[in-house]
Structure formats: structure tokens, C-alpha cells
Amino acid sequence: xxxxxxxxxxxxxxxxxxxxxxxxFKEITNNDISNFRKIIGDNYVKENxxxxxxxxxxxxxxxxxxxxxxxxxxxxxxxxxKYCYKENxxxxxxxxxxGLVGGSIPMxxxxxxxxxxxxxxxxxxxTSGIVECDAGYILEEIxxxxxxxxxxxxxxxxxxxxxxxxxxxxxxxxGIRLIKFGNIHANILGLDAVIGDKNGSILRMGSSLRxxxxxxxxxxxxxxxxxxxxxxxxxxxxxxxYPNGISTSLxxxxxFDECKKVLQIAKSxxxxxxxxxxxxxxxxxxxxxEFSKVPIPFNKIPRFALVIECTSSEEDISSKKMExxxxxxxxxxxxxxxxxxxxxxxxxxxWNIRESAPLSVTKEGYVYKYDMSLPIDYFYxxxxxxxxxxxxxxxxxxxxxxxxxGHLGDGNxxxxxxxxxxxxxxxxxxxxxxxxxxxxxKGSISxxxxxxxxxxxxxxxxxxxTQMSISRSIKNLFDPKGIFNPxxxxx
Amino acid sequence: xxxxxxxxxxxxxxxxxxxxxxxxFKEITNNDISNFRKIIGDNYVKENxxxxxxxxxxxxxxxxxxxxxxxxxxxxxxxxxKYCYKENxxxxxxxxxxGLVGGSIPMxxxxxxxxxxxxxxxxxxxTSGIVECDAGYILEEIxxxxxxxxxxxxxxxxxxxxxxxxxxxxxxxxGIRLIKFGNIHANILGLDAVIGDKNGSILRMGSSLRxxxxxxxxxxxxxxxxxxxxxxxxxxxxxxxYPNGISTSLxxxxxFDECKKVLQIAKSxxxxxxxxxxxxxxxxxxxxxEFSKVPIPFNKIPRFALVIECTSSEEDISSKKMExxxxxxxxxxxxxxxxxxxxxxxxxxxWNIRESAPLSVTKEGYVYKYDMSLPIDYFYxxxxxxxxxxxxxxxxxxxxxxxxxGHLGDGNxxxxxxxxxxxxxxxxxxxxxxxxxxxxxKGSISxxxxxxxxxxxxxxxxxxxTQMSISRSIKNLFDPKGIFNPxxxxx
Numbered sequence: 001x002x003x004x005x006x007x008x009x010x011x012x013x014x015x016x017x018x019x020x021x022x023x024x025f026k027e028i029t030n031n032d033i034s035n036f037r038k039i040i041g042d043n044y045v046k047e048n049x050x051x052x053x054x055x056x057x058x059x060x061x062x063x064x065x066x067x068x069x070x071x072x073x074x075x076x077x078x079x080x081x082k083y084c085y086k087e088n089x090x091x092x093x094x095x096x097x098x099g100l101v102g103g104s105i106p107m108x109x110x111x112x113x114x115x116x117x118x119x120x121x122x123x124x125x126x127t128s129g130i131v132e133c134d135a136g137y138i139l140e141e142i143x144x145x146x147x148x149x150x151x152x153x154x155x156x157x158x159x160x161x162x163x164x165x166x167x168x169x170x171x172x173x174x175g176i177r178l179i180k181f182g183n184i185h186a187n188i189l190g191l192d193a194v195i196g197d198k199n200g201s202i203l204r205m206g207s208s209l210r211x212x213x214x215x216x217x218x219x220x221x222x223x224x225x226x227x228x229x230x231x232x233x234x235x236x237x238x239x240x241x242y243p244n245g246i247s248t249s250l251x252x253x254x255x256f257d258e259c260k261k262v263l264q265i266a267k268s269x270x271x272x273x274x275x276x277x278x279x280x281x282x283x284x285x286x287x288x289x290e291f292s293k294v295p296i297p298f299n300k301i302p303r304f305a306l307v308i309e310c311t312s313s314e315e316d317i318s319s320k321k322m323e324x325x326x327x328x329x330x331x332x333x334x335x336x337x338x339x340x341x342x343x344x345x346x347x348x349x350x351w352n353i354r355e356s357a358p359l360s361v362t363k364e365g366y367v368y369k370y371d372m373s374l375p376i377d378y379f380y381x382x383x384x385x386x387x388x389x390x391x392x393x394x395x396x397x398x399x400x401x402x403x404x405x406g407h408l409g410d411g412n413x414x415x416x417x418x419x420x421x422x423x424x425x426x427x428x429x430x431x432x433x434x435x436x437x438x439x440x441x442k443g444s445i446s447x448x449x450x451x452x453x454x455x456x457x458x459x460x461x462x463x464x465x466t467q468m469s470i471s472r473s474i475k476n477l478f479d480p481k482g483i484f485n486p487x488x489x490x491x
Numbered sequence: 492x493x494x495x496x497x498x499x500x501x502x503x504x505x506x507x508x509x510x511x512x513x514x515x516f517k518e519i520t521n522n523d524i525s526n527f528r529k530i531i532g533d534n535y536v537k538e539n540x541x542x543x544x545x546x547x548x549x550x551x552x553x554x555x556x557x558x559x560x561x562x563x564x565x566x567x568x569x570x571x572x573k574y575c576y577k578e579n580x581x582x583x584x585x586x587x588x589x590g591l592v593g594g595s596i597p598m599x600x601x602x603x604x605x606x607x608x609x610x611x612x613x614x615x616x617x618t619s620g621i622v623e624c625d626a627g628y629i630l631e632e633i634x635x636x637x638x639x640x641x642x643x644x645x646x647x648x649x650x651x652x653x654x655x656x657x658x659x660x661x662x663x664x665x666g667i668r669l670i671k672f673g674n675i676h677a678n679i680l681g682l683d684a685v686i687g688d689k690n691g692s693i694l695r696m697g698s699s700l701r702x703x704x705x706x707x708x709x710x711x712x713x714x715x716x717x718x719x720x721x722x723x724x725x726x727x728x729x730x731x732x733y734p735n736g737i738s739t740s741l742x743x744x745x746x747f748d749e750c751k752k753v754l755q756i757a758k759s760x761x762x763x764x765x766x767x768x769x770x771x772x773x774x775x776x777x778x779x780x781e782f783s784k785v786p787i788p789f790n791k792i793p794r795f796a797l798v799i800e801c802t803s804s805e806e807d808i809s810s811k812k813m814e815x816x817x818x819x820x821x822x823x824x825x826x827x828x829x830x831x832x833x834x835x836x837x838x839x840x841x842w843n844i845r846e847s848a849p850l851s852v853t854k855e856g857y858v859y860k861y862d863m864s865l866p867i868d869y870f871y872x873x874x875x876x877x878x879x880x881x882x883x884x885x886x887x888x889x890x891x892x893x894x895x896x897g898h899l900g901d902g903n904x905x906x907x908x909x910x911x912x913x914x915x916x917x918x919x920x921x922x923x924x925x926x927x928x929x930x931x932x933k934g935s936i937s938x939x940x941x942x943x944x945x946x947x948x949x950x951x952x953x954x955x956x957t958q959m960s961i962s963r964s965i966k967n968l969f970d971p972k973g974i975f976n977p978x979x980x981x982x
Binding site: 211215223229241271312411447450473490 | 803940
């Protein structure tokens with residue numbers, strides 16, 4: 001077995017990327033700091049106590065930025081960018097810093113531009129359902145504002161209490177409602193961004209209208225651009241009506257084939273009301289049960305659990321549809337056991353299981369997280385394949401558990417290898433094997449987490465070289481000196 | 492009144508654009524024809540009987556192309572583009588030629604590249620609901636194929652029997668289902684296009700996956716690009732489940748304010764089941780009744796009519812929701828009269844009224860069509876404003892009728908001035924007034940029809956100059972010699 005004799009010493013993730021050469025951006029001087037202070041005020045140029053900006057929440061990545069800038073408006077961002085363009089200073093835009101791929105953490109000593117204070121403008125048009133707000137609003141906060149008007153945001157994810165809407169757009173965040181409302185492209189209508197030209201120009205794209213075919217649809221180019229084309233300052237997004245009926249079920253299923261059959265029935269029976277179709281395997285459920293102490297309401301941990309949510313504008317429709325759907329699943333012997341709840345509060349118990357998964361798997365040991373899309377037929381096959389592939393090396397690699405959870409409804413699996421410690425072997429040998437396997441099976445190596453630092457060296461696998469070259473040219477158009485979020489994604 | 496003394500002689504639309512200077516593209520020679528024949532075969536280079544390609548279906552625009560190319564695959568398109576790049580030959584890509592702004596008709600003698608034969612590949616994945624097909628498939632034809640599997644396309648428009656999916660994507664076609672399924676951005680996942688570089692490179696973007704964050708989302712840049720960045724050859728789109736329940740109603744309403752109130756109730760009551768919310772004013776209904784002989788099932792032509800469709804995965808839900816919704820509208824005295832039908836066939840009678848509108852208004856005289864988005868509050872105000880503004884000049888301008896219909900649910904109004912003949916005055920004096928009014932009221936001068944030839948000179952009104960300059964640079968990146976669809980949109 002290839003891996004057997006190659007276990008090396010433990011190391012932290014940061015050191016795995018040192019192959020990237022530092023470019024000749026200017027190192028921040030006292031004069032620069034003084035100029036930044038002139039632009040945004042003394043209190044908003046931070047040089048001390050900036051560890052929380054230099055480090056991601058999982059403490060996987062650590063930057064060495066000497067300076068954090070906290071502008072309050074687009075005009076200040078524009079002035080900062082204009083200055084950095086002139087002085088050749090690199091900038092890492094940072095939203096809620098809730099990412100998992102190191103996208104908003106400097107690689108070296110790039111200046112951090114935090115969007116925390118960019119939260120002046122918020123308007124909501126109740127007739128059209130369109131929100132227009134600054135990038136620094138927290139997703140949950142926007143939801144709270146919309147709820148008063150009977151609306152909510154079309155996206156929902158675990159980080160909702162901390163992530164900013166600007167970052168959601170910049171990373172094309174996915175989450176648990178995508179199956180009903182589509183991704184950010186489905187809901188975004190316009191945005192403003194500061195681009196990296198000599199003027200720090202503010203580029204205003206799209207509008208607060210559902211249909212607008214008057215120019216290239218540049219708005220969509222910023223969705224998923226990971227802060228490499230410009231700094232998103234304001235977004236226009238279509239909100240969706242807050243549902244009057246919510247029914248949630250947790251099902252215990254014995255085989256993956258049966259999970260797929262349940263999905264097909266859910267799609268046809270729940271139709272436009274199917275909001276979430278989430279998946280957890282037994283290893284994930286064990287972690288949830290053991291490390292987060294969230295109770296699994298079955299006699300024993302099932303082989304697979306599905307969390308299915310159905311929402312509707314009328315209270316009784318979601319429950320009736322869910323009941324019909326469940327009775328079909330039971331009749332076909334697809335479901336071993338299950339519970340169903342109605343209403344938001346009742347459903348929390350079920351969602352706690354699903355939402356505890358990402359943190360639970362980190363509590364057993366060091367976790368290698370993979371975020372991938374796969375055709376449904378291969379959704380769980382990688383798990384089986386890797387268990388076999390790594391079986392002989394389990395002890396030497398310190399592997400404790402291999403587990404999967406994620407969004408079966410849209411083909412996005414979060415695959416996790418938990419080990420006692422972090423080793424080169426998984427980064428250097430297991431990673432490439434997995435990424436090649438994904439591409440060979442027509443999947444995507446990054447479904448919703450993006451490329452960031454983590455996948456920079458893998459993003460070309462199976463990619464069209466013409467597309468990559470066009471992407472570089474587009475990056476160059478918006479950011480000719482390459483000062484925005486360097487060393488990531490498009491390098 | 493400004494217009495009173497300025498009525499000039501009648502002329503056709505084509506002559507209104509002659510201010511554009513012809514650029515120095517190469518005129519097609521016999522040698523070029525012979526080279527095209529080598530690439531795609533003798534039978535597929537047409538020099539005779541090409542009027543139907545040189546003219547749009549409304550016969551508003553007429554090109555002078557000497558040659559129509561009908562390639563069968565992406566590789567042939569690539570070879571054509573490579574040759575045209577070398578020889579500096581301009582190309583107008585043409586799909587179903589169902590547009591209303593002259594986007595697919597040459598301005599001068601550009602070569603026409605028809606996508607009629609690009610229809611080799613069609614695959615549908617029933618689990619994910621994703622269609623992958625060549626650009627030359629007709630929208631209705633795709634629907635017929637999907638219906639067998641219980642799916643349909645998310646877009647639906649009057650031209651569905653003739654328009655190609657490639658053209659739908661290239662123009663970001665809107666239509667009558669947008670309120671439920673979103674626009675093309677909501678459903679497109681990937682596409683292949685030939686770009687205008689020296690190799691005629693085939694650029695493959697996105698994938699057949701719901702989530703894929705591995706590069707810039709270039710796919711979306713081609714949506715609404717009107718054939719100016721490249722020639723779309725293949726698309727990957729998410730289909731939507733075919734509904735089991737369809738309920739359609741036609742309501743007679745007395746004031747526009749009441750129409751708005753009905754819309755708000757429809758949004759909250761019909762929620763995710765609201766599929767269409769269409770609007771026709773009495774002048775439009777008069778035309779439908781008189782010129783298309785489609786009966787209006789009310790005692791008298793109403794001031795406003797609304798066509799509302801509600802669809803659902805379960806048969807009885809759409810009818811129950813529609814009944815509830817209607818009873819609320821009646822209780823609030825918002826609706827004067829109304830009919831409701833269940834099922835696709837029963838609903839045809841109602842849809843015939845709506846679908847007859849575009850052609851009916853052309854039968855009374857020469858029609859100036861405006862396709863705009865407006866905030867709902869201003870949706871009908873332009874009609875009132877223009878009736879007043881043009882009242883004194885009605886006879887001199889030969890104005891017969893001013894009428895509006897369109898997609899009230901998404902704010903897209905089709906505003907029509909019908910006159911006895913075509914005159915400079917409306918093009919040169921009324922057009923700018925209207926476009927300025929739209930922009931002053933935060934609308935879009937082109938909602939779903941695009942810019943094409945018609946609006947090229949107006950597209951900069953109220954536009955961000957940075958965005959326009961970036962658009963030109965992006966055009967230059969994909970098509971450095973500017974050979975794709977010149978003189979349109981981005982000039």
C-alpha cells in the first residue's frame with residue numbers, strides 16, 4: 001500500500017502551502033499607516049490585538065498582517081484601494097471570517113480590510129420583496145429584519161449568526177435551502193464593488209429590478225469571486241416569503257440506495273415545497289451523539305439519517321404533504337424509523353442534529369474536511385472507497401474515523417477524515433487521490449466552500465485550460481496589479 | 492407642444508440606425524465561400540434564398556449578408572471562427588430569429604452563422620433534473636422531451652415553438668414563469684461557447700452540478716450577452732418538475748391600484764405556487780378582441796384584466812389555493828368579475844387572450860414596442876403620462892392607440908404606441924423622452940428583449956460609465972477583433 005511507509009511528523013496546515021512564493025508587494029510602513037488613518041480615522045486602523053482577524057475561526061490558517069482597516073463606506077474603501085494601488089499594497093477583504101478554506105486570511109502580511117463597519121444602508125421593498133443592503137450585515141440580522149414583513153433570505157447556513165451577506169455573495173454560499181430557492185445567482189439582482197484600478201472605482205452593477213437586460217450581467221461575475229475581482233460593498237437580493245407552514249422529519253434508513261429512492265419520492269411528492277434534504281451517515285451521527293451530546297431519537301444510531309423539510313405558504317399544506325410523503329416511504333419499506341414535527345420550534349430538535357455535525361466531527365481529533373459535489377450515484381461511494389483504500393494504513397496515519405454528511409438534495413457531500421493529528425501524508429498523498437477521484441467521477445472539488453488557500457493547488461485538476469486563462473485575464477481587468485486577495489484561487 | 496410641428500415623412504425602422512459607421516471588416520469573397528465550404532460542406536454554405544435569415548420575423552430589420560453558414564457541431568464553429576478571425580470577417584450568430592430588437596440580424600453585410608443544425612446532443616438526468624443539450628434545440632421540443640419524465644423547462648414564452656435554447660440563454664429570455672422559477676441565471680449550470688480568439692477556442696464553463704465553486708462563474712457572463720462574447724453551443728440547465736395541478740384565472744379589475752392589491756394578496760396567498768401574474772389593459776384587450784378575434788369572456792371589455800396561474804405538485808392544491816385567493820379578492824371588492832379554470836387544457840382559453848396580445852397590437856397599425864422594467868408603483872404610470880403627453884399631437888403623429896400589457900408579477904411592462912405609419916418623430920423625439928422617464932423612475936429600458944439594434948443608442952442612459960467601460964474590456968477579452976455581432980449592445 002502506497003501510504004504504508006510514508007507517515008511523517010505532525011504539522012499544522014499553514015505549513016503545507018509554503019511552496020507559494022511571496023510576491024513583491026510593499027510592506028506596510030508608518031507612513032502608510034498614517035495615510036490610512038487620514039482616510040478612515042485613527043480608531044479604525046488597528047495594529048494591535050488583531051489575532052482574531054489574522055486567524056480563521058477553526059484556527060487552521062494564520063496570517064501575518066500588521067494592519068487591519070475598518071472603513072465605514074464605499075467611498076472610504078475606494079480611497080483605500082486607490083492608495084494601495086499606487087503603493088502596491090496587497091489587501092485581503094474579510095467579511096464574517098466564517099470560511100473553511102482560508103479565503104479571508106492573509107497568506108503572508110497582506111493588509112486586512114474588514115467589512116464589519118460597512119452597515120449603513122438597509123432598505124426593503126415589500127411589494128417586490130427586494131432587499132438592498134450594505135455588505136457588512138449579518139445574515140441572521142437581515143432575516144430578523146425581514147421576518148417583520150413576512151419575508152426571509154433565500155439562503156440559510158450554519159454560520160448565519162456570524163457570516164456577512166457580502167461574504168455570502170463573494171463565496172456563492174450554498175446551505176440548506178438551496179434545493180428550494182436556488183443559489184445566490186437565482187436571487188441576486190445587483191451589487192456595488194470597488195475594483196482595483198488606479199481610481200479605486202466604484203462599479204455599480206445590475207439594479208433593484210427582477211429583469212434588466214441593458215448590459216453584460218457583471219453582477220454574476222462577482223458571485224463566487226472570493227474577493228479577487230473587487231470588494232463587494234452593497235448587494236440587491238430578492239427575499240422569499242416566510243413560510244406559514246413548516247414540517248420537518250428525521251428518517252432512519254438502512255442503505256444508501258434507499259436514501260436515493262427517498263430523495264426521488266421527496267422530489268416528486270413534495271415538489272415546490274421541498275426545502276431541505278440533508279444526509280448524515282452513522283459515523284457522523286456517532287460524533288454528534290458522543291461529542292456534542294445532541295440526542296439521536298432512535299433506539300440505536302441508524303446507518304443513515306435524512307433530515308427533510310417541507311415549507312409552504314399555507315400552514316396545513318406542508319404537514320399534509322409531509323404525511324403523504326412519509327406514508328409512501330413506509331409503504332415501500334424504505335424507512336426504518338422516523339419522526340415528524342410541525343412548526344419552527346418543534347423542528348429545532350431535528351435541525352440540532354444536522355447543525356451539530358460540522359463541529360462534532362472536529363471534537364474527536366484533527367479533521368480533514370472535503371466539500372464536494374458529486375452525481376447522486378457516487379455521493380456515498382467515495383466514503384466506501386476511501387475506507388477500503390486507507391484501511392491498512394489506518395493506525396499509522398492515526399485515522400480515527402471517516403464520515404460523511406451534507407446536502408443530498410443538491411449533490412453536495414461534506415466528507416471528513418478524522419485523525420489523531422495533522423500529517424503531511426494526508427495533505428500530500430490522500431488529497432490528490434481524492435481530488436482526482438472526484439474529477440474522474442464528474443464531480444466538483446469545491447461545492448460551496450470555495451477554493452481559498454486550501455484548494456489553490458488543486459483547482460486546475462480536470463479544468464478547462466481556456467477557462468483558467470480567461471479567468472486570469474478577467475482578474476487582471478478588474479485588478480491589474482493583483483492586489484486583491486493574492487495567492488488564492490486565481491493566482 | 493414640442494412635437495406639434497415636427498411630423499416628418501414615413502420611413503422604415505432600418506433607416507433610423509444609419510448613423511452607425513460601417514467598420515472595415517472584410518467583404519466575403521469567392522475564396523472565403525470556398526473555404527467555408529471546405530469546413531462545413533457545400534450544402535451548408537448558403538448564398539441564395541437567404542432573405543428569411545437577413546430579416547427578422549416582424550420584418551422590422553433587414554441585413555445585407557451575402558452568406559449564411561450552417562455548422563453542425565462546435566468543432567465546425569471553432570474552425571469558422573478561427574478563419575473569420577484571421578480574415579477579419581464579421582459574424583452574426585442567429586438562433587430561432589424570434590427577437591424583437593434586431594439582435595440576430597446583420598446591420599450591414601456581416602456573415603450569418605445559424606445554429607439551426609446544432610442539435611446533436613441531448614441528455615437528461617432524471618435524478619438531478621439536469622438537461623444538457625446543444626444550442627439549436629427548440630424550447631418547445633425540449634419541453635416535449637422532458638414531459639415524458641415529468642419535467643419541464645423553467646422558462647416559457649410566446650416564441651417557444653420557434654426560439655432555440657441557445658438564444659434564450661444569450662438573451663436571458665424572461666417570459667411568463669419567471670415569477671416562480673427565476674430567470675436563466677437561476678437555472679443555468681454550465682455552457683460551452685466558441686470565443687473569438689485566434690484559435691476559435693471552445694470555452695467550457697460550469698458543469699452539470701448544482702454547486703460548483705472551483706473557478707469564476709463565467710457561465711453567467713454569457714447569459715444576456717447577445718452573441719457578443721462568443722457563440723453558445725451547448726447548455727446545462729436545471730429542469731423543473733411538471734406540475735400535476737394547474738389553476739388559471741382571468742380577473743376583471745377596475746383600477747390599477749386594485750391590480751397592485753391583487754398582486755400582494757396573490758404573493759402572500761399563493762406563495763411558492765404562484766407561477767404567472769400577467770396584466771392587460773383595456774386598449775390591449777380591445778385589440779385582442781378586434782384583430783385576433785379571441786373572445787373576452789366578460790359582458791364588456793374590462794379596464795384591466797389579470798391572468799393568474801397557480802401550479803402545484805399535487806392536483807388539488809392549486810385549485811384550493813386559487814379558490815381561497817379569489818374569495819379574498821372578492822371579499823375585498825378588488826375584483827369586478829372573474830373566471831377560474833383547472834387543468835392545462837381548460838386554461839388555454841385564458842392564455843389565448845394573453846398570448847394574442849403581442850400580435851394583436853401589430854394588426855391595427857405600425858407598432859412601437861417598448862419593453863421595460865419599472866417599480867410596481869410606476870408600472871402603469873408611463874401609459875397615463877404618455878397619453879397626456881401625446882394627446883395634442885395624436886392626429887399629426889397618426890397615433891391610433893397606446894396600450895400596455897406584460898408581466899406585472901415581475902415588474903416588466905410591454906408598452907406599445909400604435910400609429911398609422913412609422914415616423915422619425917417617434918424614434919427621434921418620443922423614444923428619448925420615454926427612455927429618460929424610465930430611468931428617472933428607476934426602471935430598466937430593456938427588461939427581457941435586450942438591446943440589439945433597437946436600443947443601442949439608448950443603452951448608456953443613466954448607466955454607470957465604469958460598468959460600460961468594463962463591459963467593453965470584457966468584450967475585447969473574448970472577441971479581440973470585435974467580429975461577433977458588431978454594432979449592437981457593446982459597440
